[in-house]
Amino acid sequence: MEDMLFYDRMQFAFTITFHYLFPQLTMGLSLIIVYFKGKYLVTKVEKYNDAAKFWMKIFALNFAMGVVTGIPMEFQFGTNWAKFSELTGGIIGQTLAMEGMFSFFLESSFLGLFLFGEKLLGHKLHFVTGFLVFLGSWASGFLIIATHSWMQHPVGYEILENGKFVLNNFSALFSNPWLVPSYLHNQLASVITASFVVAGIGAFYLLNKKHSEFGKLFVKTGVVFGLISSVLVAFPTGDWTAKNVVKYQPVTFAAMEGIFETEEGGSEIVLIGQPNMLEKKLDNKVAVPNILSFLTYQKFDAEIKGLNEFDEKDYPTNVPGLYYAYHIMVGLGTIFIGLMFIANIQLYRKKLYKTKWVLWSLLFLLPFPYIANTTGWYTSELGRQPWLVYNLLRTADGASPTVSAGNTLFTLLGFIGLYLLLGLLFLMLVGKIINKGPQFVKH
């Protein structure tokens, strides 16, 4: 039984982690493409249209990867988490079915028009199709986070005698206090990924002295979007999200901050340290006193519950994993703000395109928003464990009863092999597009 659960969890974790590498760029990049296309419509400067076209090529490939790796996610609720689906399908099925009906149709119908329809439609309608693709992808994010929010903080339900969760208030799914902060936090994080990708490729062109005109445009656009989104992702949206955790999941909050003991007179904020679950303490700790209490409650002496106050069976299943995921996300977020701040100062002083070390940093940091997004989701998901539906349904009670460990391992290995291939192909083809670069189309 333990094996079954382990492979079910690994398969979901692996496939969702790989899948989300793509939508996080899709959502943010669609915004930036709409910006380029809109700017072209206003200014009629050809380079903006060419920029939009260049990013559309990468977008198309990325979107296709997102689609093909996304379908297995919807299937896996039923294949690997049948008990969970049976018990909660009447509720989370609503938001997931809405995602299919409202966003996937919108995205897929207009993506074809957006990619192949510029000549047929003219620039204005082409802009509209781009905007609709953007709208569809952001609606998709909203409905997924609505589903996620219900699992983190269940609302609008009752539980029948046979254990089934039944919806009794549809609008509660959307007024869930967990939803809006998480959604905004997540969408901004996705804009960060896109900003770093756009700025990083721009920096690559500038450092390479190829396509310099576009290099400048990409760096400039990337760092402006990047600064706005990196600041907003921390404050206010990250702050709101954390306050939800402390309010509704105090044990998770203690684990992710690495607070083993409740401290009199306020808790310190841990910067570095390794959770030692054997002795229930943090090894090699570097911390700043009282700051966590201040950040959480705006009072330096506010009490924050440590892990010692909770029953061990309700601890997040993987406390060190949760702690590291959270700290990596926050650490990277801080670096993003710093770099984007410096880049914008240089931009303002009109020195950015010549400041080599900033360009190199933009290039090297390109992969890191992916790590920050992934660890951010791990913080959320590991933080919810050992529950599927927080405080109501344990993960161990949600897996498919008839699918044996051997079958799940078989499909997990298959997914690993297939996704490895997909990843290689994707990198190769994106590399090819980047290498070829945007073109000034002759008119």
Next chain:
Amino acid sequence: MELFWYIVLMTMLAVYLILDGYDFGAGIIHLFMAKTEAQKKAITNAIGPFWDANEVWLIAAGGVLFFAFPTLYASSFSGFYLPLIMILWLLIFRAIGLELRGQVHNKMWEIIWDKAFGIASLLLALFFGVALGNVVRGVNLGNVVNGVSTQEAHYFFLPLWNPTFSPQAEELGIIDWFTLLLGIVGVVALTIHGANWIIFKTNSDLNEKLKRTVFNLNFVLLGLVIISLLVWHFIEPNPFANFIDYPWLWVFPLITLTGLFGLFKIRSFKNDGKGFVFSSLFLFGGLTSTVSSIFPKVLPSTNFVNPSLTLYNVAADEYGLSVGLSWFIVALFLVIVYMIIQYRVFKGKMDDVGYGDH
């Protein structure tokens, strides 16, 4: 309310079958009949802007199944675990075959992705036919062994096959001679359907040959349909019971026959879209006739211990189903608008759309 969502779900599946069906069929034609680069190009142009939206019907139908009939979703997806995951892998291969082929201009690269696209399309057509066969035949709900359930009454698990390949064996498998027969029906029917789409949407020099192929394959299809009907009673002793009780249901088999016999006149059609209409009728009629014959069952039980799953014992609660109606109507209206826009922009022949050019 359950009945309403059942009709919605079946309609969505039928739409999916007709729309993505032509993609699969086009893939099979691509695999076996397209020889020149121009012919291949014509085929991918004819499905390129559509396949993604077509596949969304599967995802959306899955979503409706999940929310309206969660017990059926949970039971069937975990019970048919292996084939479903393999369908996912095939869908991935088909999609990347289509999308990646044009990204690199290299003979070997093109051969690999042409084959991936074609073979995945062929196997998907086969698997979907096999899937329908499994639903008709039923499964050992509760995994009953010697008259005792070893699982909860609505759960089961099927291996890919059993040693005898018999649909009447005590230990069933996904693939037996009956489900395989329906799989072959699926392949032939979708090949015809895909050929009709290509004739409809392109000016390819392949079209005249495709009309002959459709004509010939239609005989094969007719033969397969007759064989299937003859052996059907091994699976279900009285397949026409519902049709006797509710004579209006005969409209579905009639639609099937109209589609089937209409296609024999393919060589004299003036309008290139006409063949596609007839093969769509066949697919729609075939699916609806089959599910009508087992109604209200949605997954029959092959043992006498546990009852079959019916649309009434797998549905979500009343409130959820009613509240779902309000957003569904809005969404459906939007979907129809999108489809009209999409098919208007890409109306007529699509040889010049330039799908996959980089």
